[in-house]
């Protein structure tokens with residue numbers, strides 16, 4: 648091995664052609680440094696999961712791993728992630744449909760006119776942070792029937808973002824779902840509520856959302872249906888479109 652004269656990313660650690668030190672290996676593989684060092688112990692003990700190519704270099708306790716081994720592990724990791732995604736999809740004969748909550752199933756603006764103007768003023772532009780606001784909102788016209796119908800044809804989930812600044816909204820969202828769809832296992836929404844700020848991390852074929860670019864919706868890997876847009880102004884058009892693609 649020859650020492651590379653290129654700038655050293657981690658001062659004090661050598662950079663060698665075709666090799667990476669354990670800190671960099673951990674970074675490349677998305678594992679902790681502790682895990683990278685544990686793989687040394689596994690290799691020394693001849694157990695699976697250990698490095699195949701690890702070498703000690705210099706007089707310090709510095710170890711390096713070959714770049715081809717890193718590439719091999721990265722390729723295996725990518726294949727495993729794809730495999731999990733495909734397994735989740737194929738475990739269901741039905742296509743996966745996610746439906747947003749605020750202003751898609753819940754008519755969020757419907758009851759604002761009854762609220763103290765001073766409170767509205769204080770929460771201007773962030774009405775979803777008004778304590779208790781969520782519980783009193785009615786469904787969007789046709790939303791409950793549409794969701795119930797679509798649940799027969801799709802593996803359906805509610806995919807919503809709850810405001811970080813209003814913890815009661817997290818509770819009120821599940822209560823709203825239970826109130827309008829039912830609490831028990833025969834509800835089409837039973838244990839099918841996902842609250843997240845990263846909608847792109849939910850796997851699915853379709854997402855119905857009135858804000859198709861927010862909270863990761865623009866990176867959702869399936870088709871995003873913009874609820875309230877010219878093409879999909881209401882649940883009648885959305886339901887017809889989806890049933891034709893179930």
Ligand SMILES: [Mg+2]
Pocket residue numbers: 747748749750751856857858
């Ligand atoms: Mg919404």
